[in-house]
Amino acid sequence: MNTVECDLLEQLAAMPLLDRVELAAVAGRSPSAVYKGIDSLAGERLVASLPHATEQIAPTQRFRLTASGLHRLAELSATTTPALLREHPASEEWLRLLMRRLDGVAVIYRLTAALCEEWFPIRFRWYRSGPADAAIALPDGRTLAIVRCGRTADRTAFARRIGRLRDGPAFSAALLVMPDEVRLGHARRLVAPLPFTCFLAQESHAATASTESQIWRAPSGASAMSLATALGLVSGRGSWGREPTRQRRSPPHSPEPETDDADWRLSSLLKPTEKRTLSLLADWPWFEPGDLESLLGVGRRRVSALTAELQRRGLVTAPRLGGRRRLALTDRALIWLTHRDRTSPADARKRWSASLLKEDAPFEWRNVSGTRTRQLLRHLDHSEAVHGFVGRLAADARSADLAVAQLDPPQRASRYFRHRGRLHSIQPDAFGLLRGPDRYLPFFLEWERRAIRPKTMAARLAPYLRYFEGHRPLDDHGAKPRLLVVLEQDLLASRFMTVARAEMERTDVQIPLFVSDRERIESAGPLGKVWLSGSDWQRHSAFSNR
Numbered sequence: 001m002n003t004v005e006c007d008l009l010e011q012l013a014a015m016p017l018l019d020r021v022e023l024a025a026v027a028g029r030s031p032s033a034v035y036k037g038i039d040s041l042a043g044e045r046l047v048a049s050l051p052h053a054t055e056q057i058a059p060t061q062r063f064r065l066t067a068s069g070l071h072r073l074a075e076l077s078a079t080t081t082p083a084l085l086r087e088h089p090a091s092e093e094w095l096r097l098l099m100r101r102l103d104g105v106a107v108i109y110r111l112t113a114a115l116c117e118e119w120f121p122i123r124f125r126w127y128r129s130g131p132a133d134a135a136i137a138l139p140d141g142r143t144l145a146i147v148r149c150g151r152t153a154d155r156t157a158f159a160r161r162i163g164r165l166r167d168g169p170a171f172s173a174a175l176l177v178m179p180d181e182v183r184l185g186h187a188r189r190l191v192a193p194l195p196f197t198c199f200l201a202q203e204s205h206a207a208t209a210s211t212e213s214q215i216w217r218a219p220s221g222a223s224a225m226s227l228a229t230a231l232g233l234v235s236g237r238g239s240w241g242r243e244p245t246r247q248r249r250s251p252p253h254s255p256e257p258e259t260d261d262a263d264w265r266l267s268s269l270l271k272p273t274e275k276r277t278l279s280l281l282a283d284w285p286w287f288e289p290g291d292l293e294s295l296l297g298v299g300r301r302r303v304s305a306l307t308a309e310l311q312r313r314g315l316v317t318a319p320r321l322g323g324r325r326r327l328a329l330t331d332r333a334l335i336w337l338t339h340r341d342r343t344s345p346a347d348a349r350k351r352w353s354a355s356l357l358k359e360d361a362p363f364e365w366r367n368v369s370g371t372r373t374r375q376l377l378r379h380l381d382h383s384e385a386v387h388g389f390v391g392r393l394a395a396d397a398r399s400a401d402l403a404v405a406q407l408d409p410p411q412r413a414s415r416y417f418r419h420r421g422r423l424h425s426i427q428p429d430a431f432g433l434l435r436g437p438d439r440y441l442p443f444f445l446e447w448e449r450r451a452i453r454p455k456t457m458a459a460r461l462a463p464y465l466r467y468f469e470g471h472r473p474l475d476d477h478g479a480k481p482r483l484l485v486v487l488e489q490d491l492l493a494s495r496f497m498t499v500a501r502a503e504m505e506r507t508d509v510q511i512p513l514f515v516s517d518r519e520r521i522e523s524a525g526p527l528g529k530v531w532l533s534g535s536d537w538q539r540h541s542a543f544s545n546r
Contacts, residue, residue: 009069017102017106019109022110048063055204070251090252112124131163135171146175147174149177178202185476277296281333313332352370404432407431407433413429417467483514493515514540
């Protein structure tokens with residue numbers, strides 16, 4: 001066995017599930033040497049491969065040691081297999097944990113490979129339950145914590161992780177990988193008190209960027225910087241903690257057959273479009289297939305095939321409610337998402353489970369076990385209206401040279417803020433962000449069905465008046481978001497605008513307010529000139545630059 005193959009075995013013991021590109025970077029070898037070495041090791045059955053792909057990372061093969069490979073490495077290192085299992089995340093238990101988190105693992109490995117362009121060699125360490133997902137030690141003694149926030153991560157739970165990071169090892173700096181721009185802004189405020197420097201980037205950028213890409217933000221300051229520049233601001237050696245060694249450390253099992261559909265293998269088995277479908281249904285339970293077509297940008301046959309395959313795997317349920325088929329995640333899919341994003345399976349099932357409380361009882365909202373899914377079913381007409389709006393918006397945006405950069409459901413659209421010493425919040429039905437060649441358009445959506453009297457309308461508007469009175473809208477989004485309010489009838493929309501203008505004049509707070517009614521939205525679509533503006537009584541598009 002040559003030195004390249006020995007190096008590859010050592011790297012796969014320390015960093016299981018690397019692909020060839022990442023292996024070449026962390027091992028400091030040429031891609032051709034790595035390809036040749038991996039082929040040789042696979043031929044001797046010292047390593048096994050598995051497929052993987054995400055929306056950010058193209059289809060690739062990832063590699064792990066087999067039991068034979070671990071034994072061979074022990075012989076070459078003049079040590080024992082149990083000693084290797086104590087030192088490295090090479091056991092079957094570690095493999096299954098990393099497989100459950102594989103989508104996040106892949107992003108962290110891509111970031112690590114980019115780091116190796118500037119700093120080599122590095123040392124790497126995974127964490128099972130620490131606040132950081134992983135840590136990297138640079139050649140000069142500096143240490144970096146890597147923290148990934150998953151798409152489904154709860155705001156409170158992630159804040160607790162950041163708090164635990166403060167009480168952990170004294171890293172030189174931390175790199176935070178966030179799912180979207182809004183949560184990146186929230187995280188900047190969370191990490192400001194930490195005793196070491198933090199830099200933040202969106203996951204879609206971190207997965208594909210080099211060290212020279214200007215994607216990283218400090219907790220303060222508006223300009224983005226490259227990773228090379230960011231780490232140039234970090235000085236001083238750091239520490240990195242070691243977690244207690246797991247008591248159970250089994251050698252890797254034999255490679256599983258392709259037909260094995262175990263829960264911990266789902267991140268490898270699912271295709272990127274299937275993963276995106278599950279993420280969308282996690283955001284918008286009880287979606288109709290037609291709305292899913294709009295968000296995915298595919299046709300009816302494709303959605304039918306996707307949902308049929310996900311139902312076959314036991315990941316999606318499709319009951320008929322109100323004469324229409326509705327889509328929601330099963331408990332199996334919820335648990336897969338929680339492992340992927342390091343959140344609580346118990347909390348997810350308690351809130352979002354679509355399983356029945358009584359299997360022999362009819363499928364109705366009272367019989368659904370998840371508290372939030374039950375609430376959405378209870379107000380199905382309202383949920384359906386919001387789903388139809390976001391679906392139509394996604395479809396219309398494609399033909400208007402606009403990209404839907406973000407569409408957040410109610411649980412992520414809320415904003416908490418302090419106003420005159422007290423904690424307040426806004427709870428919109430959705431938050432969205434459209435981007436165009438010359439446009440950056442954040443917005444909140446309120447689909448209002450109960451505001452009929454002027455007093456109720458004023459009460460609905462009051463939280464937004466508090467929110468827009470301060471600087472938080474700009475801090476949260478980089479621009480003042482529009483507030484879109486849709487009412488059931490044209491007369492109610494006009495009345496709401498009258499009340500809103502009076503309230504804005506009374507409080508001396510201006511809201512970028514646009515009001516419309518259901519009939520106009522369903523007829524012309526959200527991008528049409530169907531919105532009454534707070535500045536006049538003319539109909540405008542809410543998504544123009546006026």
